Amino acid sequence: MVLFKPTLASEDHFRETFDAALSYFVGDNDTYPEDKGFAIAPYTNVRWENSGIYSKKCEMALAMGNYYFTTTTGDEIKVEYTFAYVKDSQGKLRIIAHKSALPYSPG
Numbered sequence: 001m002v003l004f005k006p007t008l009a010s011e012d013h014f015r016e017t018f019d020a021a022l023s024y025f026v027g028d029n030d031t032y033p034e035d036k037g038f039a040i041a042p043y044t045n046v047r048w049e050n051s052g053i054y055s056k057k058c059e060m061a062l063a064m065g066n067y068y069f070t071t072t073t074g075d076e077i078k079v080e081y082t083f084a085y086v087k088d089s090q091g092k093l094r095i096i097a098h099k100s101a102l103p104y105s106p107g
Helices: 016-028
Strands: 045-056 062-071 076-087 094-099
Touching: none
Parallel strands: none
Antiparallel strands: 045 062, 062 076, 076 094
16 A cells, blocks of 8 residues: 655645556656656756754654755755654664645745
8 A cells, every 4th residue: 555645746636556656756657647757857956955853762753844956957946845754674764754845835
């Protein structure tokens, strides 16, 4: 089971299968025509600006802040994020929740 909310989806807001989530990142899926392939977009850089990180006894960690994607023209696109992590049975960090959003723009 997958629970995924694509940041730039306006038609199919939630994805509950691997193929549905994968479509957002690589596109070319007739079931989700709005997906253009976020992971293969021509960004030249991404930088992270953490607002804060919180960890509770290393059982779970939360991080939030902004990331900035640089386009091929040099413009930056600001996106707000929140990630939640836990350690799996091998002690590796795994993302269990993620939320990205374009910043609020009044009017």
